[in-house]
Amino acid sequence: MAPKIFIDGEHGTTGLQIRTRMAGRRDVELLSIPEAERRNAAMREDMLNSADIAILCLPDDASKEAVQMVSATNNVRVIDTSTAFRVNPGWAYGFAEMDGAQAGRIKAARFVANPGCYPTGAIGLVRPLRAAGILPDGYPVTVNAVSGYTGGGKQMIAQMENPDHPDAIAAPHFLYGLPLTHKHVPEMTVHGLLDRAPIFSPSVGKFAQGMIVQVPLHLDDLAEGTTMESIHAALVAHYAGQDIVSVVPLAESKALPRVNAVELEGKDTMKLFVFGTSGASQVNLVALLDNLGKGASGAAVQNMDLMLAS
Ligand SMILES: NC(=O)C1=CN([C@@H]2O[C@H](COP(=O)(O)OP(=O)(O)OC[C@H]3O[C@@H](n4cnc5c(N)ncnc54)[C@H](OP(=O)(O)O)[C@@H]3O)[C@@H](O)[C@H]2O)C=CC1
Ligand SMILES: CC(=O)N[C@@H](CCC(=O)OP(=O)(O)O)C(=O)O
Missing domain, CATH: 3.30.360.10 (Dihydrodipicolinate Reductase; domain 2)
Incomplete structure (x- = not known):
């Protein structure tokens, strides 16, 4: 079964460009919320917890809330594009080329902070x-x-x-x-x-x-x-x-x-x-x-x- 990807904030600038890059890919299944429901917390929580990987394309505060919504008991992995977690030692910094071991750290991580x-x-x-x-x-x-x-x-x-x-x-x-x-x-x-x-x-x-x-x-x-x-x-x-x-x-x-x-x-x-x-x-x-x-x-x-x- 193809891994499920949910882009929270998919209708914003960063989210839309991720969607464009994923268009036509058959190896992943994109979960999506209609634009009018983009701030519907219950729908977002449901999608976040149904995904294999959630990509957060939200302002910092909304990203922190989304991470709270990801149930502690499931295995959803998160890539956050905001500034919220980039110097948090519990998150892998998502710049694969910054040193020889970083791609491996990203591969193994549950939580990845995308760089600014x-x-x-x-x-x-x-x-x-x-x-x-x-x-x-x-x-x-x-x-x-x-x-x-x-x-x-x-x-x-x-x-x-x-x-x-x-x-x-x-x-x-x-x-x-x-x-x-x-x-x-x-x-x-x-x-x-x-x-x-x-x-x-x-x-x-x-x-x-x-x-x-x-x-x-x-x-x-x-x-x-x-x-x-x-x-x-x-x-x-x-x-x-x-x-x-x-x-x-x-x-x-x-x-x-x-x-x-x-x-x-x-x-x-x-x-x-x-x-x-x-x-x-x-x-x-x-x-x-x-x-x-x-x-x-x-x-x-x-x-x-x-x-x-x-
Ligand atoms: N643009 C860029 O070049 C870069 C952006 N980033 C980071 O990516 C993240 C997204 O930025 P960007 O795409 O530019 O921003 P946008 O403002 O273009 O998009 C943000 C999206 O998130 C939605 N949103 C805001 N608050 C909430 C909420 N509480 N619940 C659900 N959805 C919400 C917005 O909806 P609404 O339309 O209703 O406001 C909008 O669709 C930010 O953290 C930004 O700093 C990182 C690197 C570069
Ligand atoms: C032109 C402009 O306003 N740029 C943004 C940075 C964009 C970015 O890298 O976003 P993050 O917030 O995720 O770090 C700024 O200076 O705040």
Whole structure:
């Protein structure tokens, strides 16, 4: 019998994209609630407890409620796409490529926390350098990023697409998270293996899906002898043997005039770049992804497939 999958929040931005990715799959059975009943707690509880895997695509509070609804006595496994459980040690962090053992942890887990979109880029860049001893304790990491506006869910999509919305946003590009307390900072710190919280400055551009995450570094403050080439080699070594996260060859990135935020729209992969000038003292590490691809829905389906393969 095909495993049953219930997407709680299936009519929201992340949920819809998971459904699109699952369309046509015969190896799973999708349980579904009509859109008009999406907040019907009794129906949701019934579906949650009938599923083999429940994928939660809800705001944090609703995710916590849904986890409470999953009966303690059954074996429903959960993938949560919200921020609620990402630094909870009882949950496996759903970034399979972040180290060699993570895919195995996801396969074996009952509860998997899908990463945030920005942290996928930031952790993807810094964790291998921490693990390799290149990025020392106390280094003041900064993370600057731009996201497509679908990252803000249904509400921000309406604000950006509908000029008659009472809180319409006309700006083609804006900074936010200005108090520097964005909810993704703890996750970047813990899974980035950082001992000091990064300064995180997010922004949104007038494009639906795509993301650039930048981590600039001063080579003089890294491990003795670190070069642009040695950072690149550490990333290449870390991501060898899988095909979701790729490290762009230096010869290719040196020839690029620009990085296009929407290049990976609709794709579930992530590209990492090391920019700078050989022999100079600074580099800029860049991650390119789709906020709804490897940044959310694509990662959720990847995690579901890992769990089904266990
Ligand atoms: N969008 C993105 O790029 C990313 C999103 N995420 C995370 O995924 C989760 C979902 O976000 P997103 O899809 O963008 O949000 P949306 O607002 O687009 O969708 C959320 C859905 O959940 C429903 N919902 C809200 N509260 C409840 C409730 N109490 N009970 C049942 N259903 C409820 C909403 O219904 P209604 O229409 O009635 O409000 C809506 O259908 C969030 O935690 C978000 O932070 C993670 C990474 C990236
Ligand atoms: C553009 C925008 O608003 N983005 C969202 C993050 C999207 C995401 O990763 O969602 P989680 O809430 O699940 O972490 C934000 O900054 O809150």
